[in-house]
Amino acid sequence: MAVISYIEAVTQALKEEMERDEDVFVMGEDVGKRGGVFQATKGLYEEFGEKRVIDTPLAESAIVGVGIGAAMYGLRPVAEMQFSDFMLPAANQIISEAAKTRYRSNNDWTVPLTIRAPYGGGVHGGLYHSQSMEAIFANVPGLKIVMPSTPYDVKGLLKASIRSNDPVIFFEHKRAYRLIKGEVPEGDYTLPIGKADIKREGNDVTVISYGLAVHFALQAAEKLAESGISTHILDLRTVYPLDREAVVNAAKKTGKVLLVTEDNKEGSVMSEVAATIAENCLFDLDAPIRRLAAPDAPSMPYAAPLEKQFLLSSEKLEQAIRDLAEY
């Protein structure tokens, strides 16, 4: 199997889906000639032309709203939000429209739209190019929110998202784009939306996370294994709606749970994970649930040392897991 980067997996999934189904098309700011500011759509303009790789005006609400209309017509648009931070002008179209179309029309109209958005920090992006936006949408029935951690998951889940007959927000960790590489089958495959994935089996402490932080957990687990601490790692992959069964099983597995998100702590998707555990397997726990997250300050600053202060790292995870193991 070829080893490719996280962003190459995005591009591959898009390309293959566009080849497979002529109703799939891509739209967004700078996705055409420029191939996207991160180069996620690189080569697509050349292969599929400007009709299916559409540079839109700078207007996110229109990008999503036009995508919804095209999806209602029967196409499968993939709309890129240049940075997840810039989805907010489209919040009304996403929450009031895309999410509620099937429900409000009593199953008559559907919106098979995929919204791709790079999120996350660690790229010197400052307040508005670093945020995690999932919590804002993770209370909206009708939406599905996918946040993969590996190139393999990216490709399988992005294809599944494009083929989904419901709107999917597909968050890609922008720092993972070039940092994370992994084996990815060349051919076609999909992975199920809504299913979490055990990324490492272990017995002492359970870590539940998603996105780039999964890699910090894996690195920390390697280190901790040397000290005889065995870490169980559950990757949510879909953060909304939650895979409750997997969460509960993972929590029960070790009885000690560390929930990790790069988002601000209060009101993050990890709050829901904690609530799920507290509802379903409280008496299986041997330690209070712990959350490791960004501080409750607006977003990470641009200046390097301040950004670092804000970010997760494998060291921070290692410490938190160790504390829990020793509880």
Add this chain to the structure above:
Amino acid sequence: MAVISYIEAVTQALKEEMERDEDVFVMGEDVGKRGGVFQATKGLYEEFGEKRVIDTPLAESAIVGVGIGAAMYGLRPVAEMQFSDFMLPAANQIISEAAKTRYRSNNDWTVPLTIRAPYGGGVHGGLYHSQSMEAIFANVPGLKIVMPSTPYDVKGLLKASIRSNDPVIFFEHKRAYRLIKGEVPEGDYTLPIGKADIKREGNDVTVISYGLAVHFALQAAEKLAESGISTHILDLRTVYPLDREAVVNAAKKTGKVLLVTEDNKEGSVMSEVAATIAENCLFDLDAPIRRLAAPDAPSMPYAAPLEKQFLLSSEKLEQAIRDLAEY
């Protein structure tokens, strides 16, 4: 003390603050001559004139954005969103701008803006005039979210919000507007933002809630007292940032916790309350944390029987508290 309705408390607070401080002004759709579609601003246009009671064009992002500008200039705008559902076009101004202005300018600029918005169901409003929107904003450091349950709390907290030097979202339960009445002092007083309030002392089961549901809890508690079940009721009043201390104390008080919100269950502010308890007083609990909420469907339908199916009621709470008491 005079007994007035929930909405009269809103109007009274606005009027008194406008009389007290000429920098306070009101803006929104139909707030002028019409006195607001719910009549919350009734009489203000007549008393203060069109300069301080401003009918704006139909454009929520502008209402909030212009409010931010006026607040930066040093005024204290109170912006009305006609229904909380219609805040979403302003999500970017609220989350990217109002919430982050102080932080990003390193304390140089501030936004003393109050955003009032009627929320909640039970008025045959259908999908888009019934929603609870707080979860969307309850992960945004820089914002404060106030959701009072009684006329007394409304008046004291709305005044505190207007005087706050940070942006506050003030959600008013539209079904409570005329349904809920209570004693309210005629003079000036404020209540602290960020502090929960014990609405009833009890020993068997703790209910944590906010808004109209607090009244359902109070009614249920009355009933349950007859069967010897004693209910402790904590009214969050401010749902973001949470009063963690009050939450932990209330949970410890009885060891059995029912969290109640009218919002969809997954990802609601009650998830955070549950997480807080699970982190801080897990071993004080005698039963799993329970949540009572709306189903995870987009929003309540318009048709009366379907709306009823969706809504909370004192009966539903009574049953849930009883179940927990008997655990």
Add this chain to the structure above:
Amino acid sequence: MQNRHHALGFSDQDVLNMYEIMLETRRFDERLWLLNRSGKIPFVVSGQGQEAAQVGAAFALNKEKDYVAPYYRDYGFVLAWGMTLREMMLNNFAKAEDPNSAGRQMPGHFSYRKLRMLTHSSPVTTQNPHAVGVALAAKLKGDDIVSFVTFGEGSSNQGDFHEACNFAGVHKLPVIFLCENNHYAISVGLKHQLSCEHVSDRAKGYGMFGKTFDGNDPLAAYAAVKEAADRAHRGEGPSLLEANFYRLTPHTSDDNDMTYRTKAEVDEAKKHDGVLTFAAYLRELNILTADKEKEMEERIKKEIDDATDYAEKAPFADQDSVLRYVYEERD
């Protein structure tokens, strides 16, 4: 009185049909208010005063192919487009059989896939980008259709209006934006809502064709929408049209319009009511005779009675159905 409809290609029967739909809409609308005042339906949103333009517009489009996104006052449009009175009444009674939403949405939130009618929501102007998306999709697929969308003049101040117009303009898409300017956005009149003279003045900023017409005249509406549709088919891109008329009722059954406008103002506007003025036109030309009128009114009354009866007796959706259709359900 000069015959104006022959020049547009309409026979006398055509305009009689047109009028009949306008009248049917009006009578239906009046019935809604009665039903509301007698406590049978909790809410009415009404299109009185806007029927002429709505029906005229529908006649200018292709009912077999075009896509439409009507807004909540468009009873005249949806009736002309093929929704039945019974369906419209089921919608107002919020019953399970309502094709628009099975009672999930408030009345007037139209949706009907069979009729290529997009689902409408309450936050205003969100439908505008949807209509643009339909046109974009049709263009990608090589389908020669027109995408038609309506909205109020207050709503033309929303960001989505601007973004949708510009997108359609840049991509020269076959979209017709019809602003139904009824001079009020709830209580707020034009002066406090808009800073331009005509909403159609905004067309230039999107490089598109713009035109304001007399919204009380169905023939003027027909002509304007026909021109815009012809342009769209010829690849000349979108148009921004504006129907100029007056909202004759309060905003909805929850509103009291006498708190912000005078009866005298409303009475004055009623003189220009398109249903009355078009009837006068047809009478002058002897197309609408007293007999025909009586016959029409009787048929309409009977149909509305039937629809009301049917809708009132029809069942609500099952309570458990509130959990259905959040996501695709596979068996």
Add this chain to the structure above:
Amino acid sequence: MQNRHHALGFSDQDVLNMYEIMLETRRFDERLWLLNRSGKIPFVVSGQGQEAAQVGAAFALNKEKDYVAPYYRDYGFVLAWGMTLREMMLNNFAKAEDPNSAGRQMPGHFSYRKLRMLTHSSPVTTQNPHAVGVALAAKLKGDDIVSFVTFGEGSSNQGDFHEACNFAGVHKLPVIFLCENNHYAISVGLKHQLSCEHVSDRAKGYGMFGKTFDGNDPLAAYAAVKEAADRAHRGEGPSLLEANFYRLTPHTSDDNDMTYRTKAEVDEAKKHDGVLTFAAYLRELNILTADKEKEMEERIKKEIDDATDYAEKAPFADQDSVLRYVYEERD
């Protein structure tokens, strides 16, 4: 060469000052790229090609009273407005002493309350309603000021542009909207961004004064902004101005503009570069002599060296400061 500045009320020394600020801005901007390429600062966003209009605009406003909301390319504007080179360099090095945000925001996200300069964020066009709010507040307080805001032509397609313009128009507020049309929004050229010929064509839709001017000419910018400011003071409401020029650099230091435009196109545009053409004008009129030019360049170089040196050595904010100023802190 005809003297054009006397008619505008400028002395020779005035225009020399104007030019000096333009040149200072350019040299500062060039230094940023050097610092970036040598790894000293991680990011540059640049205003090359836009200095003339920015500086001209600043000269037309009242630096003691007016409020301004400049966008991320406005180095020329903020320098003319009173931010020092040192402060601008601290901003680019993201150091604690940076008055804009103490290193919290990316460079070019200006903010300076002392100078009545609103805090700028990254999501484009959000500043437009803020500027309107300032004007509204000033009007309420009876303060005779102008509120000035800038943004790109791509950004003029955001909903916030539309909503802000309409609000300002309805309330006839003293706002000047200056669109800096540099022909690109990252990689997307005008044809795919806008469907109107001039962004100022949109003014009519907001009932406001609109004007496009040569953005390479500081005197044209001055004249346009002065006219708009005079109107604002006279209570004639907002204006929508458009500076027409060309973005000479890539979008930012993260961009490679050769993937979407040609070197030939950029080279052609460089011929009209306002810094060069205004220098030529001043040379022709013998206002800018070789001596003066040399002196200027030397002084500027020294100041930029000093600023760089200072900023490089200045400390970052304390790491724990990331928790500060989320909310008001009372002692």
